[in-house]
Amino acid sequence: MIKDNMKIDYKKELESASKSMIMIHDPKLLIKLIIRMLVRKLRIRHAGMILFDPKKNVYVLDISRGERGLKIPEGFTRFYEESPIIRLFKKDEFKHLTINRSAIVSTDINRMIWRESVLENGHGNGTKELLHQVDEQMQMLNAVACVPSYYQDNLLAILLLGEKYDGLKFEQAELDFFSALASDAAMAIRNAQLFEGLRKEASRHRKLFIQTIIALSSAIEAKDPYTKGHTERVTSMSLILARQMEFDGSLKCDNSFMENLYIASLLHDIGKIAVPEAILNKPGRLTDTEYEVIKMHPSKGVEIIESLELPEGCLEGIRHHHERYDGMGYPHKLKADEIPMTAAIISVADSFDAMTTDRPYRRSLSKEMAIEEVKCNAGSQFHPVVVEAIVGMWEKGIIC
């Protein structure tokens, strides 16, 4: 009676566990959890799961835990279509052997072979041979029972169960229950695999987007030895400045602010593509007309990337990175807090980088002198809060 209760107990536990499985979207973690749960609750020596990998069209023994689990040789973890255990559960011609595709127990195999001998009546059809091979394979895998699971008639997985600690045989009711469980588990794993694939795809495409911007802006910079590496330096300086301001309590950086700042600083000078090289690289002083063309680059940049439909919080970082705190900047002569914080940050990072690199018309300043210069222009050219952050970073030796 106590034993029966215990059984109902673990059944309930396993059932409720299997329900929350679909919320775990890391396939490796999920398989680990399932196997661990089975080994513990069923009190068996080890368990494993052979899972179909649709990308590689192969069945893979993903994990096997427990006392004897590690004995399975490395090379035996991949199972192809011709593998006896896969054929047994997959091929229609062997459907009758597993009594409509239910679990099999190693101790039953001899009986199955004997029955085949009687039925085949001397006409060998390979079935006995297959059963012998399955028997061998199960011994190799230390499996006492194999529980297949299907989704829409496709073999998704085979759950391998080792011996029970109490040495007793698995009962039919238990095996039926494991079948249901194995199919839940296999589906949850499949679900997690699809999730992981999609997540990788999303991050691959994001990386492509970012790398494309970096690659193309580097290519543009490469034409002008004076601006080489400028975009990447401005971008990392902007991000560090924002973090410092958050630390100072002068800025609330949520994820979308940081994302906008990141993309905006990567793209801040992209409008320079539209400026003729003759003006961009002119060694002498620019005429007023030429300077007017240069001053178009923030708005031009926004125009160029219009089709990307980036958030306004990002576009304004590009559009206004040459505004000045005193309202004397361009293109819109915005003043003080009218200037979006992304633009105010990029402005300081951009100017600091320009001051500390050589230009055609002057040598670079030392970082110390550049910090002094930025400080002197707090409240006129630069937003005082951003200046405070860069000065703080200088004093703490974060910039050196």
Next chain:
Amino acid sequence: MIKDNMKIDYKKELESASKSMIMIHDPKLLIKLIIRMLVRKLRIRHAGMILFDPKKNVYVLDISRGERGLKIPEGFTRFYEESPIIRLFKKDEFKHLTINRSAIVSTDINRMIWRESVLENGHGNGTKELLHQVDEQMQMLNAVACVPSYYQDNLLAILLLGEKYDGLKFEQAELDFFSALASDAAMAIRNAQLFEGLRKEASRHRKLFIQTIIALSSAIEAKDPYTKGHTERVTSMSLILARQMEFDGSLKCDNSFMENLYIASLLHDIGKIAVPEAILNKPGRLTDTEYEVIKMHPSKGVEIIESLELPEGCLEGIRHHHERYDGMGYPHKLKADEIPMTAAIISVADSFDAMTTDRPYRRSLSKEMAIEEVKCNAGSQFHPVVVEAIVGMWEKGIIC
């Protein structure tokens, strides 16, 4: 007896249906299927599901099907935290009312109100009021029973059930079963929502990547009025050519070939960023040295986008789009079938577009003359199979 059997039957059907739910990753379709299944199998007049939308932090009545389902007024499909039915199932203080968060039936509410009257002993605590409001809300929704479902103590959804066709009351055992089912359904829907979110993210990032290439190459082209729109025209021509060749049986276009061709044609001239404008836009004849610089653009292009780690099948389309079938092209003087098919296709599309647009040193050819010119150069400049495709398209009027 027959009735009992029927019950077991639909239970089994619903259980097995609920299992495959996690493989459906379109939330709208999934909700539709669940509701339809419930209405049919349970023989109830209508059913609906109020589902938590974590992005908007609101519960939404996603769908309601059946005879009387459509009567629910439009404005009543959103339920906030303060909504009576949400409070009843969500707030800890009302946990005792639903007897540990199980389903409630409208006919029980009067009894619950009466019990509260006895218990509260004259001290009103809002519970009776809440029950009255829930009663009103259920009437508004035509719901006879409300079945809540939770995941890790969070209220995920409330399943709304209309009257049974046979007019009988829902039994407790039925409601318990629906609870389990509702929780499976809610989890499957949550899973599908997460999937949809991830899928959208992946496609948004892919779009960003593609749009960035298009935007930046357009910006580069914009500096030269003669090449405006060139990249986009070459890209679409290349894709059409490949499809035509597949139709002709001269090319096997799998997804990865088409993807490589797409990206390679978008990027084929990206190396021109590295060519000084003075050479690129020179109106007169180029010197040999200048021509050597121009000839570096395919290799330069591959170099610029090296960090994107694009597949080799894509890179070779860029690297070799100026090779010639007779081996006299650049950069590697590849011959005939040594030239990758992506590059051979881009070469024809590129030349055809160049011939049919004005250049600084000559007027454009008519399309008819350009086709003649391409034909004459089959086997010398161009791959004969690609020429066959473009000529076929011209003859069928696909190019006109």
